Each structure stands twice: as structure tokens, then as C-alpha cells.
Amino acid sequence: MKFSKILVVCTGNICRSPVGAALLGSRCNLFVESAGLNAVVNANVEPQALALVKEKSGLDISDHRARQINLSMIKSADLILTMTARQRYEVAQIMPAATGKTVLFGRWLGSAQGEEIIDPFRKSLAVFATVHNQLVRAADTWCNKLSEPLSR
Structure with missing residues (x-):
């Protein structure tokens, strides 16, 4: 199955999901958007997340504004990626x-069930950096998985 629309979800849509969506979209050349389950609608990306994605991945997501997930987004997505169970x-x-x-x-990532990606909100730059690296690894792995031919 070809995924044409992917939705990346976290809590506030200001730390993990906008970065994850940008990484996945740029690496896989796919349409990827993000939303939050408890978003502060129209909030900017957290400065630490913004700086790390620009510095380490060369992506500018400064135009991103937080969005609240809704039924229409869920229905229209072919694949929904969340940060936690x-x-x-x-x-x-x-x-x-x-x-x-x-x-x-x-x-x-990690175990057979995968890894949860913790919320770095209001935590140190070191925590944001760890989360960023985890998002990069996850996005790269998803790109590989999404490009693999289906076995019959």
C-alpha cells in the first residue's frame, strides 16, 4: 500500500510532532502533517526544538502553528504515527x-514493540537533543520501511 498522507501526532504539537513530520516529509518526499491531542492552537514550535531541527537537519519549521487533531484529519490520513502508546x-x-x-x-526502534518518544516540553536542551536524535532515527527507519516492496 502506498501512503499518500501521513499524520504525526503528539500532545501539544509544538515539540515532537512538527519536528517528526518535517523530518519524515523531507527524508521520504511524502505529504506529512502534524497535530496535537491537546494542542495550544496556533502556538509556535518550542525554541529548543526549532533550533535543533534547523541546526542538525537543515529544516526551517518556524512557520508551523500548533493544530488540534480532529476526526477529519484522522479519516483522511493513510497512516497515523503517535509518540506514545x-x-x-x-x-x-x-x-x-x-x-x-x-x-x-x-x-x-528498540524492542519488538518499538520505543516511545518522551515529551521534552519544559525540559533541558539535553532532553530536546535526545528526543531530536530519536525522531531522526525513527524518521529514517520509517523511510526505509515505507520504500520496501511488500513481500507476497
């Missing part, structure tokens, strides 16, 4: 039928 559950509460297309952003 709890967020995956929360997406399913909005639209139970979306459970099958909702997966951890860190699905291919």
Missing part, C-alpha cells in the same frame, strides 16, 4: 476504526 489509544477513542492505521513513530 497512550496517544495511540487516544486516537482510537476519537475514531476506533483508525486503530489499524495508528502506529508508534518509534515503532522500528
Whole structure:
């Protein structure tokens, strides 16, 4: 299956999901957008996340404004990537039928279940850097997975 629209979800849509969406979209040349389950609508990306994605990945996401997830976004997405298992559950509460297309952003990292990506909000620059590196690794792995031919 070809994924033409991917939605990356976190809590506030100001730290992890806008960075994850930008990384995935730029690396895989796909349409990727982001939203938050408890977004401060129209808020800017956190300065630490903004600086790291620009410095380490050369991406400028300063135009991003936080958006609240809604049913229309969930319905239109071919794949929904969340940062935590709890967020995956929360997406399913909005639209139970979306459970099958909702997966951890860190699905291919770490253990068989994947890695959750913690919220760096109001934490140190070191935590933001760790999260950024995790998002980069996850985006790269997703790009590889999304480009693999399906086995029959």
C-alpha cells in the first residue's frame, strides 16, 4: 500500500510532532502533517526544538502553528504515527476504526514493540537533543520501511 498522507501526532504539537513530520516529509518526499491531542492552537514550535531541527537537519519549521487533531484529519490520513502508546489509544477513542492505521513513530526502534518518544516540553536542551536524535532515527527507519516492496 502506498501512503499518500501521513499524520504525526503528539500532545501539544509544538515539540515532537512538527519536528517528526518535517523530518519524515523531507527524508521520504511524502505529504506529512502534524497535530496535537491537546494542542495550544496556533502556538509556535518550542525554541529548543526549532533550533535543533534547523541546526542538525537543515529544516526551517518556524512557520508551523500548533493544530488540534480532529476526526477529519484522522479519516483522511493513510497512516497515523503517535509518540506514545497512550496517544495511540487516544486516537482510537476519537475514531476506533483508525486503530489499524495508528502506529508508534518509534515503532522500528528498540524492542519488538518499538520505543516511545518522551515529551521534552519544559525540559533541558539535553532532553530536546535526545528526543531530536530519536525522531531522526525513527524518521529514517520509517523511510526505509515505507520504500520496501511488500513481500507476497
